Amino acid sequence: MSFLTIVQIILFIGLVGASFFVAFRKFKEIYDNIMLGKPEHINTTLGFRIKNMLLIALGQKKMFKLTFAALLHMVIYVSFVITQIELIEIFIDGLVGSHRILYHAFENIPFLHTLYVVVINFIEVLSLLTFFVTILFILRRTTFKVERFQKPELKGWPWRDALTILAFELILISFIFLMNGADSALHIKEHGEGYGFILSGFFGSMLTGLPNLSLELLEKLGWWGHLCMVMTFLVYLPYSKHLHIMLAFPNTFFSRPEAKGEIHNMPAIQHEVQSMLDPSFVVPATDGEIKFGAKDVYDLSWKSLLDAYTCTECGRCTAACPANQTGKKLSPRKIMMDTRDRMEDISKGKKEHGPDFADNKSLLGDYITGEELRACTTCNACVEECPVNISPLSIIIELRRNLIMEASDSPTEWNNIFANLENNQAPWQFSPSDRLNWTEELN
Amino acid sequence: MGKNKINQLSLSHHFIINQIKTMQYKVPVMSDLVAEGKTPDVIFWVGCAGSFDQRAQRVTIAFTKILNQLNINFAVLGTEEACTGDPARRAGNEFVFQMLAQQNIATMNTYGVKKIITTCPHCFNTIKNEYPALGGNYEVLHHSTYLQGLINDGKLKVEGGAFKGKRITYHDSCYLGRANEIYEAPRSVIEALDADLIEINKCRTTGLCCGAGGGQMFKEDEPGNKRINVERTEQLIEVYPDVIAVACPFCNTMITDGVKGENKQDDVKVLDIAELVAQANSY
Ligand code: SF4
Numbered sequence: 001m002s003f004l005t006i007v008q009i010i011l012f013i014g015l016v017g018a019s020f021f022v023a024f025r026k027f028k029e030i031y032d033n034i035m036l037g038k039p040e041h042i043n044t045t046l047g048f049r050i051k052n053m054l055l056i057a058l059g060q061k062k063m064f065k066l067t068f069a070a071l072l073h074m075v076i077y078v079s080f081v082i083t084q085i086e087l088i089e090i091f092i093d094g095l096v097g098s099h100r101i102l103y104h105a106f107e108n109i110p111f112l113h114t115l116y117v118v119v120i121n122f123i124e125v126l127s128l129l130t131f132f133v134t135i136l137f138i139l140r141r142t143t144f145k146v147e148r149f150q151k152p153e154l155k156g157w158p159w160r161d162a163l164t165i166l167a168f169e170l171i172l173i174s175f176i177f178l179m180n181g182a183d184s185a186l187h188i189k190e191h192g193e194g195y196g197f198i199l200s201g202f203f204g205s206m207l208t209g210l211p212n213l214s215l216e217l218l219e220k221l222g223w224w225g226h227l228c229m230v231m232t233f234l235v236y237l238p239y240s241k242h243l244h245i246m247l248a249f250p251n252t253f254f255s256r257p258e259a260k261g262e263i264h265n266m267p268a269i270q271h272e273v274q275s276m277l278d279p280s281f282v283v284p285a286t287d288g289e290i291k292f293g294a295k296d297v298y299d300l301s302w303k304s305l306l307d308a309y310t311c312t313e314c315g316r317c318t319a320a321c322p323a324n325q326t327g328k329k330l331s332p333r334k335i336m337m338d339t340r341d342r343m344e345d346i347s348k349g350k351k352e353h354g355p356d357f358a359d360n361k362s363l364l365g366d367y368i369t370g371e372e373l374r375a376c377t378t379c380n381a382c383v384e385e386c387p388v389n390i391s392p393l394s395i396i397i398e399l400r401r402n403l404i405m406e407a408s409d410s411p412t413e414w415n416n417i418f419a420n421l422e423n424n425q426a427p428w429q430f431s432p433s434d435r436l437n438w439t440e441e442l443n
Numbered sequence: 444m445g446k447n448k449i450n451q452l453s454l455s456h457h458f459i460i461n462q463i464k465t466m467q468y469k470v471p472v473m474s475d476l477v478a479e480g481k482t483p484d485v486i487f488w489v490g491c492a493g494s495f496d497q498r499a500q501r502v503t504i505a506f507t508k509i510l511n512q513l514n515i516n517f518a519v520l521g522t523e524e525a526c527t528g529d530p531a532r533r534a535g536n537e538f539v540f541q542m543l544a545q546q547n548i549a550t551m552n553t554y555g556v557k558k559i560i561t562t563c564p565h566c567f568n569t570i571k572n573e574y575p576a577l578g579g580n581y582e583v584l585h586h587s588t589y590l591q592g593l594i595n596d597g598k599l600k601v602e603g604g605a606f607k608g609k610r611i612t613y614h615d616s617c618y619l620g621r622a623n624e625i626y627e628a629p630r631s632v633i634e635a636l637d638a639d640l641i642e643i644n645k646c647r648t649t650g651l652c653c654g655a656g657g658g659q660m661f662k663e664d665e666p667g668n669k670r671i672n673v674e675r676t677e678q679l680i681e682v683y684p685d686v687i688a689v690a691c692p693f694c695n696t697m698i699t700d701g702v703k704g705e706n707k708q709d710d711v712k713v714l715d716i717a718e719l720v721a722q723a724n725s726y
């Protein structure tokens with residue numbers, strides 16, 4: 001083994017090891033953040049969970065409400081998954097200092113050889129398609145001005161995040177073709193023919209005029225470039241909305257089974273009221289202190305926190321939201337992004353100032369305002385639209401509960417209906433004894 | 444134009460089945476029945492809007508007539524019915540919700556209520572999905588599903604009557620549609636009228652809210668550039684319907700206001716599916 005190969009192996013192990021270490025630390029932090037949420041039991045069978053995960057995360061069923069966008073997204077997604085196969089070979093080559101170890105191992109086994117060539121061809125064709133789709137996606141955000149990508153919550157970092165990943169994609173694909181193209185050229189020069197890769201073979205045939213050393217350097221550049229992009233992506237992923245490529249799976253796995261119209265019960269308040277109505281009822285000691293909904297992220301269910309990290313920022317929820325469509329401040333996507341931002345801000349604070357870090361901020365008030373919360377009609381359009389089964393409405397309801405019961409921040413009209421409901425059992429000021437007045441007009 | 448035609452048609456129709464019209468409609472009240480030692484098969488849950496709101500009262504009356512005409516053994520809770528608590532819970536006031544819900548459940552469990560029908564999707568959703576956690580377990584039907592069942596079983600015959608061939612579009616109520624995935628029942632009732640059911644672009648899962656849910660009915664809109672009911676009404680009248688059919692008292696109010704705002708109240712009627720059936724049959 002040459003000195004250069006050993007250096008490359010060391011570089012490879014260092015790069016991959018460091019990337020995995022850094023990424024793992026961040027993933028662990030996210031996991032810890034989610035686990036700080038309140039317990040929620042999701043009462044579903046394993047079959048239900050797997051079915052949801054396969055249909056919605058893997059099969060992207062809900063994406064297909066917008067067929068064109070779904071097809072484009074599917075191309076990128078399939079290509080992303082398939083390209084990982086090529087990564088297997090890159091990893092082995094990197095670790096043992098070999099060159100196209102699988103190709104050479106399969107060279108004399110006709111079936112496996114054909115399979116190898118077919119797979120690489122498949123990857124290349126998909127990659128080329130993805131290249132064009134990526135350009136379309138960039139245009140969709142910058143030139144076509146699709147409305148759901150123009151909302152205020154996407155300004156700044158989320159905007160850069162979306163474009164950064166798209167740029168990554170273009171660079172990554174370029175490196176793949178550089179690697180395979182230069183390698184094909186070398187193969188052609190040596191054996192008179194390429195590996196059988198149609199696309200990169202074609203590029204390669206145009207490069208055969210270059211000296212071998214240049215071709216080897218180009219191949220190395222493509223190989224390392226590809227690897228570096230993959231590792232950068234891995235480290236970048238947990239900071240990005242692209243985290244959804246992973247979290248879509250657990251998030252759909254843990255889909256809530258209830259009818260969308262159902263709002264979760266608050267047993268502590270149920271018991272409190274029960275003891276008021278029936279003095280013999282003893283409030284269970286396990287209730288503890290009554291929490292009035294959610295003021296901050298950790299008052300939310302872990303599922304809502306997982307929702308927040310899973311959000312793709314696609315804005316389908318916001319596009320469907322009646323409040324947002326009519327110019328109200330509420331945007332369900334912003335609710336999800338704020339929840340995630342709040343968790344990230346707390347993590348950052350803890351890292352800088354120790355585990356007891358507390359700022360005088362909270363999700364309710366400093367990130368999400370009462371005005372936004374009050375605009376929600378609880379129509380479930382956002383929940384229905386979300387391609388990864390997120391419920392912005394659950395968070396809205398929990399924050400509203402705090403706003404009304406804890407902060408007593410309620411519009412006068414609502415205070416009036418609360419009073420009417422308490423006194424007359426109806427939202428309006430009618431006496432309960434008038435409930436049958438309508439019958440007078442029956443005959 | 445629409446209105447006059449409907450009136451003309453229903454007038455002639457009216458004449459033929461005049462006998463049925465002379466029926467004396469009754470509203471049995473649960474406490475009276477119990478005093479007489481009788482048990483109803485179903486409770487008609489009227490709801491606050493159905494009891495007090497003038498527009499919704501007409502829906503309550505229409506549905507009561509249908510129940511009477513079919514000799515259904517039903518009762519209302521009358522003065523013992525309280526708001527289900529839906530607006531309180533959705534506005535965020537769990538205490539008020541719990542008080543109302545527990546009171547209703549106590550009432551119904553004392554009476555041994557098994558089956559409930561309601562003309563309000565909000566009452567339907569709350570009793571069906573949220574009362575079980577508090578010990579209230581009943582079979583709950585929205586009147587669209589109930590009417591669909593009666594039609595399918597041949598118990599309820601719907602004469603096309605005034606609505607035959609009319610352009611009717613249906614506005615999905617959020618609490619019936621997305622919240623409980625009931626999309627077809629109200630449509631099948633409309634289809635039984637021999638009417639031309641016209642779907643707008645944003646229907647079923649993508650139907651836009653009327654703007655009333657989540658306690659919005661009872662307060663001013665937050666600052667914005669349009670009212671939700673106006674936006675929704677514009678989508679609905681785009682298909683030039685003679686009738687906008689609804690299945691929720693709150694949608695009814697919101698869309699009726701929207702139609703008035705567009706000055707289209709002479710051309711477009713907003714009617715609940717119970718009213719459609721009752722009017723078609725000249726009850
Ligand atoms: S439930 Fe609320 S946030 Fe979601 S779409 Fe409806 S109004 Fe908007």
Ligand code: SF4
Nearest residue numbers: 311312314315317386
């Ligand atoms: S909540 Fe769902 S629909 Fe809304 S932006 Fe996030 S992923 Fe998209």
